[in-house]
Amino acid sequence: MAQNDIRYLTPINIEIKKEKYCRFKKSGIKFVDYKDADFLLKLINEQGKILPRRITGTSAKFQKKVNKAIKRARHIAVLPYVADGLK
């Protein structure tokens, strides 16, 4: 047996990075509706804060639209400005 053949008792965990994708580009959504609270709920956290791109994977182009839609939804009281335990 070769000397440099390293063997482990338990297989080491190699993190496989899950590729993020933009849900809008993937499903071909061109417009983010500010009236649709159920959909926008996916893009905010339980305090009602907008989730960053680095977590949702949304592209820059659509993150801008998402931000605008959420802010509009807050104005017409479809989404709260501040919340606790939204999910």
Add this chain to the structure above:
Amino acid sequence: MNNYETVFILTPVLSEDQAKEAVVKYEDQIKALGGKINHSETWGLKKLAYQIQKKSTGFYFLVEYAGEGNIVAELELAFKRDERVMRFLTVKMDKHHKTWADKRVERNIKGKTIVGATV
């Protein structure tokens, strides 16, 4: 000519008929100013996400119309003067918004109460 979409919330103090009367008044105002109403609907008495003027519910209405920008100015002025209107939001519709809205109308034509029969 632009397409606009206005959402406004009326106080829950009003009765259904009074609320409808107010909506008809605004629709007539749009028409009087040379606008064309494409679609109008009500979401009924809906719970607000937060309190507005110490009220936790409100009558939601949505009106889609085409016309010049002066309609928006006039309409918003009327909203501000009207005590029955708690909140309003007017959005200029771009082409994606318009196609989305048209599809949405087709999808929701059943199950939702259409206020004015203007299609």
